[in-house]
Amino acid sequence: MSEAVREEQGRLVIELGGEIDLDRAPEVRKLLLDCVGRGRDLLVDLSQVTYIDSSGIASLVEALQRADRAGLGLGLVSVSAEALRVFELARLDKVFAIHSDLGSALAAAG
């Protein structure tokens, strides 16, 4: 389990890792919504996520919707194979902007 937030070129980069399940989703949700409240575009790095279920996906969907309403961007970066499988199952891989790495995400956002 790991979380970290840093700034890159004016955007917040949020690193999530480990297993995001019903037990951990509330803290992930709070982190994401707090970050949306900071008023910057967000990039969520999922490269270290080894498991994510519907509760974790729900946290990301809620953050995306809040960001949209606030006029902010929220993209996903370096999505692990485990997480990408779940986004595809939920047909959310076309809803979220998914970037292969941080460099391309920053370039796209810029």
Added chain:
Amino acid sequence: MSTPGAECLIELRFPARPDRMVLVRETVRTAARYCGFDELTTRDIVLAVGEACQNAILHAYDNRNVGQIVLGILRSADSLVLRVTDYGETVDPSKIKPRNLQDLRPGGLGTHFIQELMDSADFGPSPDGMGNVLQMTKKTQKTGKTGKTGKTMKRGMEP
């Protein structure tokens, strides 16, 4: 919802609490590998069971950290069978369905995942008269019958 001829590999009884799910997933992961599933299919099975238990925690027990869940892991001639039993509020199966994926909102994906990932999933009241049972099957891979062939979903639980 019995499974004639199925061999019980292991049965877990655990508190219906989110913080126990990491232990449950590890057991399911080990059982799936033991039955010869590859890593990708093992992940799918683990996710489906996680969603089933999550449904029980959230809906049968209202996420109040009360109650018990029993997970039976069985093996039949051609399938892995996973049976999730709770003893909470009985849910009317006729009112249960996965949500429309076009409706973008947080939550509501668990039943959809179970349908997509497993070959069958049957949901109904527990024969004990209290609670619910969700039984899922996944064809074992040595028979070459994995995937969606013959998939059924008689019931589901709105996550």
